[in-house]
Amino acid sequence: MWRDWQVVRKVQVAGDVVTFVVKRIDDRLVKTSLPGQYVTVRMRMPDGKLQPRQYSLTRADDGEHRQFSVKRVSGEGDDPDGEMSTLLHETVGVGDILTLSLPYGDVVLDDSGRPVVFVSAGIGISPMAGMLSHLVAAESGLPITVLHADLDEASFPLRRQVVNDVLALKNARMYLWYEKGAQSLEPVDGVFEGLMDPTAVDIPGDALYYLCGPLPFMKAVRSRLIEHGVAARDIQYEVFGPDLWQADLD
Ligand SMILES: Cc1cc2nc3c(=O)[nH]c(=O)nc-3n(C[C@H](O)[C@H](O)[C@H](O)COP(=O)(O)OP(=O)(O)OC[C@H]3O[C@@H](n4cnc5c(N)ncnc54)[C@H](O)[C@@H]3O)c2cc1C
Numbered sequence: 001m002w003r004d005w006q007v008v009r010k011v012q013v014a015g016d017v018v019t020f021v022v023k024r025i026d027d028r029l030v031k032t033s034l035p036g037q038y039v040t041v042r043m044r045m046p047d048g049k050l051q052p053r054q055y056s057l058t059r060a061d062d063g064e065h066r067q068f069s070v071k072r073v074s075g076e077g078d079d080p081d082g083e084m085s086t087l088l089h090e091t092v093g094v095g096d097i098l099t100l101s102l103p104y105g106d107v108v109l110d111d112s113g114r115p116v117v118f119v120s121a122g123i124g125i126s127p128m129a130g131m132l133s134h135l136v137a138a139e140s141g142l143p144i145t146v147l148h149a150d151l152d153e154a155s156f157p158l159r160r161q162v163v164n165d166v167l168a169l170k171n172a173r174m175y176l177w178y179e180k181g182a183q184s185l186e187p188v189d190g191v192f193e194g195l196m197d198p199t200a201v202d203i204p205g206d207a208l209y210y211l212c213g214p215l216p217f218m219k220a221v222r223s224r225l226i227e228h229g230v231a232a233r234d235i236q237y238e239v240f241g242p243d244l245w246q247a248d249l250d
Contacts (some may be wrong), residue, residue: 020069039101041084055069071122151178199225211237
């Protein structure tokens with residue numbers, strides 16, 4: 001299940017987010033990932049213990065590489081900084097070896113041909129970036145709507161890649177919500193100030209929704225969509241941590 005990869009690229013993609021590209025260093029085939037899946041990265045911590053953490057794949061496979069993005073977790077108040085994200089940001093660089101699992105995850109892009117809506121905030125863009133990349137590789141003509149919320153343009157992780165992928169798709173639109181003001185230099189279809197209201201834009205009635213972001217964000221967006229008539233079964237979500245939300249769902 002575990003396999004070593006070499007870091008061939010490490011690039012900052014927002015103030016507190018870096019993207020790693022790793023390349024295979026053996027002759028084994030690379031197991032194809034499904035759009036939306038993640039890998040587990042296993043690292044030895046300063047106390048000597050091996051720790052696992054999950055990171056969504058942010059690009060479709062090419063048989064040689066994997067790509068994922070890591071937000072640096074800073075401890076609030078007396079809480080410690082995140083162990084693995086800090087190590088990845090501070091100590092891992094090009095040429096280093098990282099140990100990754102096979103791709104896993106059940107929140108994957110449906111292949112029914114229905115319109116797709118990606119709804120994300122902050123680092124929650126990661127699985128969406130992966131799914132968009134797969135859609136670009138497939139030259140998909142599906143109606144795709146990307147809704148993303150962030151503090152401002154500089155905070156939006158993977159912005160360049162995501163905007164380019166939206167532009168490369170024949171039938172994709174993108175709308176942004178920035179807390180610090182409705183300013184964007186990107187060629188998107190709409191920019192709003194404040195918190196996301198997914199019902200503010202036109203979306204096909206039979207769309208499937210994929211949500212990822214902080215729990216309060218996902219809860220608010222999901223409630224709004226359900227009030228607006230979207231069936232709960234048409235909304236999938238990925239939680240970046242233990243799924244403490246599951247118990248609340250009807
Ligand atoms: C399916 C899935 C996909 C994911 N995809 C991504 C992704 O694409 N990109 C990404 O950046 N992340 C992703 N994550 C989250 C990622 O796996 C890690 O959880 C994240 O990087 C934090 O790990 P860490 O080791 O840095 O933090 P940890 O050390 O695990 O700390 C997490 C939090 O707990 C607090 N904490 C730790 N110890 C204590 C203590 N003793 N007392 C009080 N508070 C404490 C820390 O302050 C911090 O806020 C994903 C998670 C899942 C489950």
